[in-house]
Amino acid sequence: MALLAPGRRPPVLDLLIGNTGEVSMQRRIPATVITGFLGAGKTTLIRHLLENANGRRIALIVNEFGDVGVDGELLQGCGDASCGAEVGAEDIVELANGCICCTVADEFIPTMTKLLRRARRPDHIVIETSGLALPQPLIRAFNWPEIRAGITVDGVITVVDAPALAAGQFAADPAKVEALRKADVNLDHESPLHELFEDQLRAADMVVLNKADLVDEATRAALLERIRAEARAGVRVIACEHGRVDPAVVLGMGAGAEDDVDNRPTHHELEGEDDHDHDEFISFAVTSGEWNDREALLSAIEEVVREHPVLRLKGFAALRGKPARLAVQAVGPRVEAWFDRPLGAEERRETKLVVIGLKGLDEEAVRRALGG
Numbered sequence: 001m002a003l004l005a006p007g008r009r010p011p012v013l014d015l016l017i018g019n020t021g022e023v024s025m026q027r028r029i030p031a032t033v034i035t036g037f038l039g040a041g042k043t044t045l046i047r048h049l050l051e052n053a054n055g056r057r058i059a060l061i062v063n064e065f066g067d068v069g070v071d072g073e074l075l076q077g078c079g080d081a082s083c084g085a086e087v088g089a090e091d092i093v094e095l096a097n098g099c100i101c102c103t104v105a106d107e108f109i110p111t112m113t114k115l116l117r118r119a120r121r122p123d124h125i126v127i128e129t130s131g132l133a134l135p136q137p138l139i140r141a142f143n144w145p146e147i148r149a150g151i152t153v154d155g156v157i158t159v160v161d162a163p164a165l166a167a168g169q170f171a172a173d174p175a176k177v178e179a180l181r182k183a184d185v186n187l188d189h190e191s192p193l194h195e196l197f198e199d200q201l202r203a204a205d206m207v208v209l210n211k212a213d214l215v216d217e218a219t220r221a222a223l224l225e226r227i228r229a230e231a232r233a234g235v236r237v238i239a240c241e242h243g244r245v246d247p248a249v250v251l252g253m254g255a256g257a258e259d260d261v262d263n264r265p266t267h268h269e270l271e272g273e274d275d276h277d278h279d280e281f282i283s284f285a286v287t288s289g290e291w292n293d294r295e296a297l298l299s300a301i302e303e304v305v306r307e308h309p310v311l312r313l314k315g316f317a318a319l320r321g322k323p324a325r326l327a328v329q330a331v332g333p334r335v336e337a338w339f340d341r342p343l344g345a346e347e348r349r350e351t352k353l354v355v356i357g358l359k360g361l362d363e364e365a366v367r368r369a370l371g372g
Helices: 042-051 070-079 104-116 135-141 145-150 162-166 174-183 192-203 217-230 294-307 363-369
Strands: 013-017 023-027 029-036 058-062 092-094 124-128 151-161 206-210 236-239 281-288 310-317 324-331 334-342 351-358
Touching: 029 042, 029 135, 029 192, 042 058, 042 124, 042 151, 042 206, 058 104, 104 135, 104 145, 104 151, 135 151, 135 192, 145 151, 151 162, 151 192, 162 206, 162 217, 192 217, 206 217, 217 236, 281 363, 294 310, 294 324, 294 334, 294 351, 294 363
Parallel strands: 029 124, 029 151, 058 092, 058 124, 151 206, 206 236
Antiparallel strands: 013 023, 281 351, 310 324, 310 351, 324 334
């Protein structure tokens, strides 16, 4: 067991002052921040946590980057009887106005304040950041006085895509980054994706190497060793498949990350800069009607990903004659699709896809290809 520094209180306990002025001892709500690059499997991990939460009341904050709340809708599917967590519609909060680290004052702090003021407070809060968000500014936001009094950052989990990393994407190795830059004319001299990957590793209390089943044993071992070398000293690095990590491993870490944020510097802080921008990225939604069949839709998506600098494509589709909604996820050349739930009798049969790519992406060409 780690000893507390002199004068530091246990991270889960605090003195709270009620409306009557009474002082009471109350447990601070633990919050887990789940970060990681686009398509790494954050939503899959969260669904697994919910399905195995043993009845805990969990509030979800989903920072969807785009106009269509895809991740929020996927997670709401865990509100049924098969889910191990107690999750109601009011427990899923979607922040859709861009990167959460850029909207801390406008959206995040008011959202957390509302959670604290509920008559029935959650047992745990899980926050899924956008794949483009810097974790560090979000961790700092937990030191806002009203939030700090009632919530602690239990742990920061960074999810990494094993096949993507094995392919040399978003690596901290400068030689590999330079090789990628020369191979891909769409990459700038200094890759912002690489910087973001570094920042997510520096912020982590645990790194989950997801999709480990998609690489061989030797590659998996090499990736784990590489991440350990790049993460902060003492950070645990584990491998998993399909986001299946025991909730006991990632919930209840007691990291108190808000007290340790200065040891998790961003790339810009290390270079003496105090801000960042996302001018390198573009995000838009494509809405269309029903598609004739699954193969036609997936073929169109594969062609868009192949012909344009698309980083991620995800959404829902309606197929002619099919009673269920088709969920779609595309990361690089990998395109996945599955029927996630029946379409309601009064629900519009339409297709909504969010496209996230690099600046310069031909939005009109993508819209035409996807029927928008």
